[in-house]
Structure formats: structure tokens, C-alpha cells
Amino acid sequence: MEALSRTQRPLDHDQVRRYVQASFGAGHAMTDCGPITGGGFATVWWVALDDGREVVLKVAPRPDIPLLRYEQGLCAAEARYLRLVSTHAPQVPVPPLLHHGDDPDLGEWLVSGRIPGCSLREWAESEQHLDDAPARYEFGAAIAALHRVSGDRYGYDGGRASGATWREAFTGMLDGLLADAADWDVPLPTSPERIRELPERYASILDEVRRPALLHFDGWDGNVLAEPEPEPGAGAGLGAGAGAGADGNLHLRGIVDGERFLFGDPLMDLVSPLIYRRVEDEPDNPFLRGYQAAASDPVVFDDSTLRRLSLYRLHLYLLMTVEMPSRGITRQNRPDRFERLADLLNHELTELRRDGVQRRARNSTR
Numbered sequence: 598m599e600a601l602s603r604t605q606r607p608l609d610h611d612q613v614r615r616y617v618q619a620s621f622g623a624g625h626a627m628t629d630c631g632p633i634t635g636g637g638f639a640t641v642w643w644v645a646l647d648d649g650r651e652v653v654l655k656v657a658p659r660p661d662i663p664l665l666r667y668e669q670g671l672c673a674a675e676a677r678y679l680r681l682v683s684t685h686a687p688q689v690p691v692p693p694l695l696h697h698g699d700d701p702d703l704g705e706w707l708v709s710g711r712i713p714g715c716s717l718r719e720w721a722e723s724e725q726h727l728d729d730a731p732a733r734y735e736f737g738a739a740i741a742a743l744h745r746v747s748g749d750r751y752g753y754d755g756g757r758a759s760g761a762t763w764r765e766a767f768t769g770m771l772d773g774l775l776a777d778a779a780d781w782d783v784p785l786p787t788s789p790e791r792i793r794e795l796p797e798r799y800a801s802i803l804d805e806v807r808r809p810a811l812l813h814f815d816g817w818d819g820n821v822l823a824e825p826e827p828e829p830g831a832g833a834g835l836g837a838g839a840g841a842g843a844d845g846n847l848h849l850r851g852i853v854d855g856e857r858f859l860f861g862d863p864l865m866d867l868v869s870p871l872i873y874r875r876v877e878d879e880p881d882n883p884f885l886r887g888y889q890a891a892a893s894d895p896v897v898f899d900d901s902t903l904r905r906l907s908l909y910r911l912h913l914y915l916l917m918t919v920e921m922p923s924r925g926i927t928r929q930n931r932p933d934r935f936e937r938l939a940d941l942l943n944h945e946l947t948e949l950r951r952d953g954v955q956r957r958a959r960n961s962t963r
Contacts, residue, residue: 601640602637602638602923602924602925602926603662603923603924603925604637604638604639604658604662604664604668604923604924605637605638605639605640605658606640606656606658606659606704607640608632608640608642608656610627610630613627613630613642613644613654614627615703616654616656616698616703616706616708617644617646617654617708619698619700619703620654620695620696620698620706620708621646621695621696621708625646625647625648626646626647627644627645627646627647628645628646628647629644629645630642630643630644630645630654631643633653635716635718635719635819636819636854637920637924638658638668638671638856638924639655639656639657639658639671639672639856640655640656641653641654641655641656642654643711644708650710650711651710651711652695652708652709652710652711653692653708653709653710653711654706654707654708655672655675655706655707655708655709656703656704656705656706657671657672657704657705657706659704660704663780663923664923665773665774665777665916665919665920665923666757666758666773666774666776666777667753667757667758667770667773667774667857669755669756669757670755670756670757671856671857672697672705672706672707672856673697673699673705673755674753674754674755674856674857674858675707675854675855675856676694676697676707677754677755678691678855678856678858679691679692679693679694679709679855680694681746681811681858682743682746682811682855685746685811686742686743686745686746686811688739688742689739689742689743689852690712690739690849690850690851690852691851691852691853691855692709692710692711692712692851692853693709693710694707694708694709695708695709695710696708712822712850712851712853713822713824713850713851714822714823714824714850714851715822715823715824716818716819716820716821716822716823717729717732717733717818717819717821717822717823717847718817718818718819720823720847721818727825727845727846727847728845728846728847729823729846729847730846730883731846731847731848731849731883732821732823732846732847732848732849733821733870733882733883733884733887734883734884734886734887734890735848735849735887736816736821736849736852736870736884736887737870737883737884737885737886737887737888737889737890737891738887738888738890738891739849739852740813740816740866740870740888741887741888741890741891741892741893742891743810743811743812743813743866744810744811744812744863744866744892744893745810745893746810746811747808747809747810747811747860748809748810748811748860749809750766750809750860751763751765751766751767751806751809751859751860751861752765752766752767752769752770752859752860752861753766753770753859754859754860757773758770758772758773762803762804763803763804763806763809763861763862764796764800764803764804766859766861767796767803767861767908767912768796768797770912771792771793771795771796771912771915772793774912774915774916774919775789775792775793775915777919778915778918778919781919781922781923782922783918783919783921783922784928785915785918785942786918786938786939786940786942786943787942787943787946791946792911792915792946795908795911795949798949799904799905799908799949802901802904802905803862803905803908805901806861806862806905809860809861810860810861810862810863811858811860812858812859812860812861812862812863812865812866813852813855813857813858813866814857814858814859814865814866814869815854815855815857815869816852816866816869816870817869817870817872818870819854820852820853820854821849821851821852821870822849822850822851822852822853823847823848823849823850824847824848824850825844825845825846825847825848826844826846826848862905862909863892863894863896864896864902864905864906864909865909865912867885867888867896867906867909868906868909868910868913869913870884871884872913873937873941875906875910876906877898877902877903877906900952904949904952907945907948907949907952908945908949910941910945911942911945911946911949914938914941914942914945915942917934917938918935918938918939918942921934921935
């Protein structure tokens with residue numbers, strides 16, 4: 598079993614049973630359960646109930662555990678997200694929210710329905726070699742559907758970084774991460790000042806964002822569930838045998854872990870699905886093709902778009918660097934992760950600096 602991060606509560610079967618009773622009452626019993634690994638924030642278990650349902654229990658960190666600023670109240674945020682999507686984008690396959698609870702003894706938790714399928718990361722690591730392009734295409738289309746939902750303010754809800762404009766919210770998001778880095782004594786590969794100045798330097802392109810679209814934000818492969826279309830009368834899943842499925846392809850079944858949702862620039866949702874890569878370099882990527890086919894405003898990769906994508910990659914790599922201590926990850930036990938993120942951060946900063954120099958040169962000749 599994977600080691601728990603500092604934010605994850607250790608659970609056993611008896612504790613899970615208590616959460617089930619607190620969620621559904623004495624009339625429902627647990628018949629089986631087990632941990633779901635792969636995440637690094639909440640503690641997640643699958644639970645089989647005596648009425649035949651399988652559900653997912655997600656338990657928030659203890660109240661005394663220090664968190665990053667934007668991670669405050671993520672359990673309640675996920676409950677709000679699931680309600681929001683089910684109401685305004687019901688075609689997007691997210692788990693149904695069954696219960697959100699908060700108790701002095703048990704802490705905070707939520708229970709959702711369990712979506713069938715395995716994550717794209719699990720499929721990639723399995724011995725089966727099914728084509729995941731259809732699932733990625735369908736995921737892109739689902740993200741485009743999310744983006745048609747609008748908020749009334751930019752950034753996060755629940756008292757976290759937000760603003761009346763996208764520039765104001767994005768500035769607050771970067772400032773929060775830099776403050777977290779200082780609090781946790783996280784060594785950054787550059788000075789905070791180089792990062793802090795970016796929203797002002799690129800104010801005009803950030804101000805081009807005029808509608809706070811609903812963003813999932815965390816669309817990496819571990820949060821995208823897929824499975825083959827089953828043969829008539831056959832099951833599916835990782836144990837179904839090589840080549841399982843009516844067409845030999847993986848198809849989208851669900852999108853999970855929406856607790857980090859926010860409202861802002863739809864371009865920000867094009868970063869995590871191609872993490873460590875650049876979406877503008879992969880025009881034939883199935884995720885991008887699905888998004889472009891379904892989006893109300895397909896992406897045009899002009900100068901403004903490229904600069905904003907660079908800013909959002911920088912934000913993601915900064916977040917992944919700053920969160921390391923809270924997950925029990927150090928520069929000593931994972932030097933590979935730190936160095937990779939440092940290189941990526943510096944690359945985006947270099948690209949943005951080169952663009953700034955070029956723009957100033959063009960302006961000086963006018």
C-alpha cells in the first residue's frame with residue numbers, strides 16, 4: 598500500500614463503518630471496503646453497501662493539519678462542485694454526491710457514488726494495450742461542456758483567492774502560493790519577485806478574459822476514469838483480459854476529484870491534461886481535438902493564448918513545488934521531482950522574459 602501523505606488520515610474498517618453509519622443511518626450496513634490509492638491529499642476508500650451500491654468515501658485532513666492556502670475547505674468545495682455540475686452541466690460524468698458531513702469526532706467527509714472504470718494512469722501502467730484516444734477525446738469534450746458554466750466572480754470560492762477580474766484573481770493565486778512557499782520554507786528555483794511581477798507585466802492579456810468559466814483544473818490522467826465498451830454479456834475493467842471491449846478502445850466513464858475547481862480562463866484547463874508538455878505543440882492530441890470540436894469558442898493559438906498558457910504552466914509547476922512538504926516529499930527523498938519542476942519553471946520564466954524583451958523592442962521602434 599502507498600504511504601500516506603501528511604494530509605491523509607489513516608483509516609481502518611471499523612472507522613469506515615462509522616462514516617457509513619453517520620452518512621446513511623443504521624439502516625444501511627457496509628459489506629466490504631478498501632483504500633483507493635493514487636492521490637495525495639484526502640484519504641479515499643471504496644465501500645460496498647448491503648443494498649448493492651458501491652460508493653466512495655473521501656475523508657478530509659484533520660483540522661490541525663497545516664494546509665496550503667488554496668486547500669482550505671476542499672472537502673466542502675468538492676461537494677459544491679458536484680452539485681454545480683449536476684445542476685448546470687449534467688452531461689459531464691461526475692460522481693453523484695450522496696452525503697457531505699462534518700462531525701467533531703469524525704471530522705469532515707463526503708460520500709459519492711462510485712463510477713466504474715479505472716484511471717488513464719492505471720490503464721497506461723497495465724499490461725493491456727487499449728487505445729485511450731477515444732477516452733481523451735471525450736474528456737476534452739466534457740471539459741468544454743464545463744466551460745459553458747459561468748460564475749459570478751473569478752478565482753476560488755469559500756474565502757480563498759478571488760477577484761472581480763481574472764488578473765486580480767490570478768495575482769492572488771500566485772501570491773498565495775508564494776506565501777505558502779515562505780511558510781513551508783520551500784526552496785524555489787527563482788526569486789519570488791520574478792514570479793510576483795508577472796500578472797502586472799501581462800496585465801493586458803489577462804484582462805482579455807471577460808467571463809469566469811467553470812474550470813476543473815486538476816485533469817491529469819489519475820482523475821480521468823475510462824473503460825472499454827463491454828462485449829455483449831461480458832464485463833470490463835483491468836481484469837477483463839487483453840483486447841476486452843466491443844471496439845478495443847477506452848471510453849470516458851467519469852471525471853473525479855473536482856475539489857480544486859475555480860472560475861477563470863478556460864485555457865487553464867488545457868495544462869493539466871498534458872502535464873509536463875505543451876498543448877500548443879500537439880495540435881492532433883485527442884484531448885485537444887475533443888475540446889475544439891465541442892467548445893463554444895475553440896482555441897486560437899495566437900500570441901496572447903501562448904503567453905497565457907505559459908503563465909498557467911508556471912502556476913501549476915509552482916503549485917506542485919510548493920505542495921511537496923505537505924505531502925511528505927522533500928528535495929532529499931525526491932530530488933528528481935524537485936529538479937524536473939525547477940527546470941520547467943525556469944523554462945516558462947525564460948519564455949516569458951524573452952517575450953517581454955521582444956515586446957519592449959517592438960514598442961520602442963514605433
